[in-house]
Amino acid sequence: MKKLLITILIMFTFATPALARVNIVATLPWIGSLANDLGKDKVNIKILVKPYQDPHQIEAKPSMILAARDADMLIYNGLDLEIGYLPLIIESSRNPKIQPGQRGNLDCSQFINVIEKHETADRSMGDVHPLGNPHYHLAAQNILGVARGMTQALCNLDQEQASFYKSNLAFFEATLKEKQKQWAQISLKGKRFVAYHRFFEYLAQEFGFQIVGYVEEKPGIPPSAGYIEKLIEDMKRLKPDAIITTTYYGKDEINALSQKIGVKSIVLPHDVGSAPGVNDWFSLMDTVLKSLQ
Amino acid sequence: MKQGIILFLLLCLPSLSGYAFAESNIESRIRTLEETLKKQEETIKAQQKMINEMKEQIKKNEIATIPEGKEISTEIKKETKATGLFGGSALSNPNISLVLNTYAYSSNLTTDELKNRGISGYTTEGLDRRNGFNLDSAELAFYAPVDPYFNLYATIPVTEDGVEIEEAYFVTTALPQGNQIKAGKFKSGFGRLNSQHSHVWDFVDNPLPYRAFISSDDSGIDEKGIQYTYIPPLPFYTILGVEVLQGENKTLFGSDAAGGAHAYTAFAKASLDISDNSTILFGPSVITGKTKTDTIQTNSDFTGDTTLYGLEFTYKWKPTKYQGFKVQSEYLYRTQFGNLTDLNPGGIMKRLDRNQDGLYVQGVYLWNCWEFGVRYDTLSLFKDDYILNGVKQDQGRRPWRITGMADYTFSEFSLLRLQYNHDESDVTGKPNDELFLQLIFTIGAHPAHQF
Numbered sequence: 001m002k003k004l005l006i007t008i009l010i011m012f013t014f015a016t017p018a019l020a021r022v023n024i025v026a027t028l029p030w031i032g033s034l035a036n037d038l039g040k041d042k043v044n045i046k047i048l049v050k051p052y053q054d055p056h057q058i059e060a061k062p063s064m065i066l067a068a069r070d071a072d073m074l075i076y077n078g079l080d081l082e083i084g085y086l087p088l089i090i091e092s093s094r095n096p097k098i099q100p101g102q103r104g105n106l107d108c109s110q111f112i113n114v115i116e117k118h119e120t121a122d123r124s125m126g127d128v129h130p131l132g133n134p135h136y137h138l139a140a141q142n143i144l145g146v147a148r149g150m151t152q153a154l155c156n157l158d159q160e161q162a163s164f165y166k167s168n169l170a171f172f173e174a175t176l177k178e179k180q181k182q183w184a185q186i187s188l189k190g191k192r193f194v195a196y197h198r199f200f201e202y203l204a205q206e207f208g209f210q211i212v213g214y215v216e217e218k219p220g221i222p223p224s225a226g227y228i229e230k231l232i233e234d235m236k237r238l239k240p241d242a243i244i245t246t247t248y249y250g251k252d253e254i255n256a257l258s259q260k261i262g263v264k265s266i267v268l269p270h271d272v273g274s275a276p277g278v279n280d281w282f283s284l285m286d287t288v289l290k291s292l293q
Numbered sequence: 294m295k296q297g298i299i300l301f302l303l304l305c306l307p308s309l310s311g312y313a314f315a316e317s318n319i320e321s322r323i324r325t326l327e328e329t330l331k332k333q334e335e336t337i338k339a340q341q342k343m344i345n346e347m348k349e350q351i352k353k354n355e356i357a358t359i360p361e362g363k364e365i366s367t368e369i370k371k372e373t374k375a376t377g378l379f380g381g382s383a384l385s386n387p388n389i390s391l392v393l394n395t396y397a398y399s400s401n402l403t404t405d406e407l408k409n410r411g412i413s414g415y416t417t418e419g420l421d422r423r424n425g426f427n428l429d430s431a432e433l434a435f436y437a438p439v440d441p442y443f444n445l446y447a448t449i450p451v452t453e454d455g456v457e458i459e460e461a462y463f464v465t466t467a468l469p470q471g472n473q474i475k476a477g478k479f480k481s482g483f484g485r486l487n488s489q490h491s492h493v494w495d496f497v498d499n500p501l502p503y504r505a506f507i508s509s510d511d512s513g514i515d516e517k518g519i520q521y522t523y524i525p526p527l528p529f530y531t532i533l534g535v536e537v538l539q540g541e542n543k544t545l546f547g548s549d550a551a552g553g554a555h556a557y558t559a560f561a562k563a564s565l566d567i568s569d570n571s572t573i574l575f576g577p578s579v580i581t582g583k584t585k586t587d588t589i590q591t592n593s594d595f596t597g598d599t600t601l602y603g604l605e606f607t608y609k610w611k612p613t614k615y616q617g618f619k620v621q622s623e624y625l626y627r628t629q630f631g632n633l634t635d636l637n638p639g640g641i642m643k644r645l646d647r648n649q650d651g652l653y654v655q656g657v658y659l660w661n662c663w664e665f666g667v668r669y670d671t672l673s674l675f676k677d678d679y680i681l682n683g684v685k686q687d688q689g690r691r692p693w694r695i696t697g698m699a700d701y702t703f704s705e706f707s708l709l710r711l712q713y714n715h716d717e718s719d720v721t722g723k724p725n726d727e728l729f730l731q732l733i734f735t736i737g738a739h740p741a742h743q744f
Contacts, residue, residue, distance in 0.1 A: 050569050057614040061572050061744055062530035062564035069471060069524050088741040091444055091464060094473045094524055099466045101441060123706060123736075221704065249614070 022158050025071040025098075027082050028055060029272040030137045031108060033280045035075060038151050038168045042161050046071075048089075051273030054248045056127065056220060060085040060092070068093035071104065073157055075150065078109030079134035106153045111145035112136050115201060127220025137271075138288060139202035140180055143281060147172055179282055183207075186289050192240045193292075194231075194263075196250030199270065203288070212238050215245070215253055223253070235261050244292070246270035266291050387437035387445075390737035392492050394429040398422050400727040410725065412501070412718045414679045414688035415649065415672060416544060416588050418509035422727075428453060429511075432492070436740050442467045446740070448490070459515060471524045481514040482522070482534045482560050483578040484623055485605040493742050495619070495657045496698055497712050497729045500670040502625040502651030504718075505692075506601055508544050514580065516541060518554060530564040540582045545599055547585040556582030562605075564744075571610040574744065578603040589633060595645060597631010609744075617659035626650040626676065633681070648678040655696075662703070668696040672718070692718035706735045 022043045026032035032047035039045070046067045049055055055077075068074060068089050076082050090098060090105075097104035114132030121130040136142045151169040155162040189208040193200070196215040204211050213234055217227040235243075235257070243254040244266045251267055258265035268288050269275035278284045400407060404423045411417040430450035439445045448460040462477030480488050486503060491511035499511050507513055518538035525531055540546035540556030562576035581600040589595045604624045611617035626649075633645040653670035671693040679686045694717060700710035709732055716725040 054614055059611070059744060060741060061566065062532075062562075062574060063566045063572070066524065066527075066530040070526065084741050086741075088743065091466060092743075094468065094471050094522070096467045096470070099441065100438065123704070127704075 022154065023070055023072045025067050025074045027074075027076040027086065028137075029274075030281050030284065031075050031077065033272040034143070034147060034150060035154075037172050037280065038147065038165055039154060040164075040168060042158070042164060043154075051271050052248060055081060055271075056084070058082070058085045060088045064089050065092045068098060069095050071095060071098050073104040073106060073153065074098040075106045075108060075153075077134055077137075078107035079114065079131045079136075080129045081134035103153070103157055106150065108146045108149065109134070109136065111149035112139075112142040115205065116198070126216075126218025129219075133198055133201050135199045135270075136202045137281070138200065138285065139206045140176060140183075140285070141206065142202060144173065144176060147176075175282065179285070183285070183289055186293055188289070188292055191292070192238065194235060194238075194240045194243045194257075196243075196245035196254055199246055200244065200268075207289070207292075209292070212240055215243070215250060215257065228257070232257070232261060235263060239263075242266045242292075244268055247274045268292070387435045388738035388740070390434045390735060390739035392430075392432040392434065392490075392739065393734045394432065394492050394731070395733075396427050396429065396497060396729050396731040397425065398427050398727065398729055399424055400725055402723065402725050402727075406722070407725070410719050410722065412505050412672065412692055413721055414677075414686070415505035415692075416509065417591050418504075418544065418588050421510060429491075432459070432490075434737075434739060438466070439463065459512070471526065473522050474519065475522070476519040478515070478517045479520065481516060481536055481538065481558055481580065482520060483514055483536075483558050483580050483601075484560075484603045484625075485574075485607060485621065486623065487513040489743065492733050492735075495621070495655060495664070495666050496668055496696060497710060497731050498714070500623075500651075500653035500655075500668065501672055501692060501694055501718055502623065502653055502670065505649070505651055505672055506544065506625050506627045508542065514538070514542050514545065514558075516556065518556075520558075532562050534558070534560050538580075538582075543586060544588055545580070545584065545586075545601060546582045550583040550585035550596070556580060560603075570612040571608065572744070573609075574605075574607045576605060578605070584629065584631065589645070589647075590635075592636045593640075594634045594636060595631055596634075597629060597645070599627065599629045602626045602628075611659070615659070615661045619657045619659075620655070621657075622652065622654040624650065624652045624674075643681045644683070646678065646680040648676050650674050650676045657698075662701055664698075664700045664702070666696075666698040666700075668694075668698070670694050670696075689720040692720055694718055700731075708733045 022039060024032075024035050024039065024043050024045045025048065026035055026045060027048050029047055029049065029051045032045045035043060035045055048064045048067065049058055064085070071093070074090065076086055090100070096102065099105060114136070116133040118128055118130045121128040147169060151165050154165045158165075186207075191209040192212045193209060194213040194215065195211050198214065198219055200211060213231060215223055215231065217223045223231070240263055242264045243257055245251060245254045245268070247267055247269055254265040254267075257263070268291055269278045269284060272278055272280060272284050275287060278287050400422070402410065407420040407422055410419045430452045432448060432450040434449070435447045437445060442465060443463045444466055445463050446460060447458070450457050450459050458478060460477070460479050462475050462479040464475045465473055468474065482488050486494060486499060487507065491499075494511075499508075499513075503513070516538035518536055520534060520536040522532055522534040525533065536558035537554050538556040538558060539548070539554050540550060541548040542556070546556050558578070558580045560576065560578035562574060564572060564574040566572050579600065579602050581598070584599040585594070585596045587594050602625070606622050608620045609617070610619070627647065629645070629647040631645060632642050634640065634642045649672065651670070651672040652674050653668060655666060655668035657664050657666035671691060673688065673691045677688060679688055694714055696712060696714045698710065698712040700708055702708050710729070712729040712731065714725070714727045716727065719725070
């Protein structure tokens with residue numbers, strides 16, 4: 001009996017530090033990476049979407065429900081990007097802490113300035129996001145907002161470690177400032193690109209380049225042959241600097257176009273982990289900007 | 294701070310130069326300027342030193358406070374910004390969607406022959422299909438959070454015969470971790486196909502074991518009742534569930550079988566990710582209850598007890614949006630005992646024992662916008678006991694069916710499906726060779742589908 005009690009006591013002593021950690025479930029890799037920068041060893045992070053997956057096409061797998069069941073905080077992109085699986089995961093998680101309106105439910109899009117809102121949208125326009133363009137993570141201003149909001153949310157949830165999270169944020173902001181100085185050397189002003197999907201609009205806004213056309217006829221809908229013909233004509237006239245796409249789709253299409261017109265094609269990592277060496281948000285931006293040069 | 298000083302100096306400059314002009318002494322003016330510049334330089338140097346020191350400190354992680362002017366915005370903007378989870382506001386209106394499920398049908402049998410085409414030894418219920426055009430339903434679905442404690446769902450198919458309430462239930466969202474209650478009218482968690490809406494099935498119709506044991510059409514075990522589910526804290530996904538149901542399903546139970554709720558379900562499902570892209574889901578289910586039905590033999594009534602056991606298995610591999618493979622199978626075993634009363638003049642009551650089983654296996658391959666599927670389903674696989682007063686009845690050869698299917702997805706909201714069945718389930722009658730051309734459309738905000 002005594003032995004059993006001791007064993008139980010030992011188990012609890014060892015279990016306590018693990019319990020003290022905040023369990024975070026992040027939908028996208030960049031969100032997980034940011035949460036890791038801010039929470040470091042005080043958080044456990046599970047990421048639902050793999051770096052090479054198309055974030056629009058995710059299915060609610062039972063393993064995701066299990067991860068959400070044990071989460072103290074669920075952090076997601078928002079702007080309808082996760083609408084195909086996340087509401088189901090939240091409900092099926094049977095976890096009251098991460099339900100909408102709770103402290104453990106964090107929509108990162110509330111901390112950014114959304115562009116491309118569509119007051120009137122219907123599905124004949126393709127996979128349009130009426131709340132605005134959801135691919136906002138390739139922009140320093142947005143990430144700064146999200147990092148601050150995330151820190152505040154972490155502090156609210158885990159007040160004991162508030163100063164730790166805040167100092168991590170301060171370090172993140174200092175690093176960001178340094179990086180921004182480096183990025184200011186990269187001149188993309190006036191460059192013109194044709195993109196596969198509406199993925200780079202926030203980046204274009206921040207770095208002053210132009211996206212003059214899209215390979216997708218409508219968001220999320222593969223281009224028809226007729227549309228491609230028209231695009232080729234347009235591109236001959238517009239002479240863009242390059243055709244760009246992300247690692248998860250459009251590669252074959254832009255390579256074919258590139259060969260046909262003689263404009264170079266660039267495949268950019270879309271998220272943390274989707275290319276070698278891209279292991280946090282900073283290196284993601286580094287790689288994207290370097291490739292666009 | 295630095296900016297402030299520079300701004301101040303800049304503001305000082307004009308007044309200084311004005312003073313110099315008044316003196317109209319260029320040399321003294323230059324001297325003044327030089328001094329100012331020197332002071333400026335010193336200030337900048339001091340500032341830079343301070344900044345460097347601060348940076349050092351930050352890097353060492355020694356300070357917990359945020360540098361001056363960098364207070365974290367404490368307000369999380371909650372104001373009017375819509376959260377992107379459910380898309381816009383569901384306050385004034387719930388999320389509403391309409392699913393149109395319609396098909397053209399062709400069979401070598403007449404509509405009357407189809408209507409009377411049961412599976413002998415199993416069910417007398419026939420097929421409600423017509424050669425030509427068929428409207429399965431235009432299914433309205435509503436859902437929204439009720440308050441911080443409940444979400445509400447309603448599925449209301451509108452058919453040519455009228456309006457039904459297929460489902461209308463709430464689920465809890467605030468019970469302690471892992472627990473959930475669902476109550477109202479809902480599709481039972483028994484088995485795999487049963488809990489899915491027919492418009493997400495890979496084939497137009499339900500497989501033979503479902504037809505024989507659960508329902509002739511695609512309605513399934515869809516009952517008023519209450520469900521409790523629990524996800525235990527295990528390293529892999531498992532869900533355990535129990536249900537108490539009214540038991541009105543015509544094939545399994547019947548509304549008059551007992552005074553109150555008279556069907557009970559238990560199920561367990563487990564899932565593992567074999568790799569990043571492949572997942573399996575499997576588990577047993579059981580449903581048991583009192584039965585009073587007239588679907589066993591024509592002009593006969595049966596009263597007794599029924600238990601249906603199920604085993605399900607699903608494997609899904611989906612590396613990209615444009616490629617995938619899915620295998621799904623369910624094995625059902627039904628045991629039933631009670632009294633079968635012949636309602637014909639001079640008919641008598643006999644003791645009936647039925648122990649029968651069935652299986653379906655299906656595979657679907659996804660390639661770009663296309664899906665290609667095959668399905669094989671059969672009954673009396675391992676067990677075919679139809680025993681009247683202790684005498685086993687011969688039901689003839691084994692009922693079976695083979696199906697081929699191809700569908701094209703224009704977008705995730707529209708689908709065109711072509712399906713061919715060669716059906717040998719009616720062992721006394723002719724085989725049924727049937728062809729479906731199905732169209733499924735979704736408009737509005739439809740809830741995300743289960744795995």
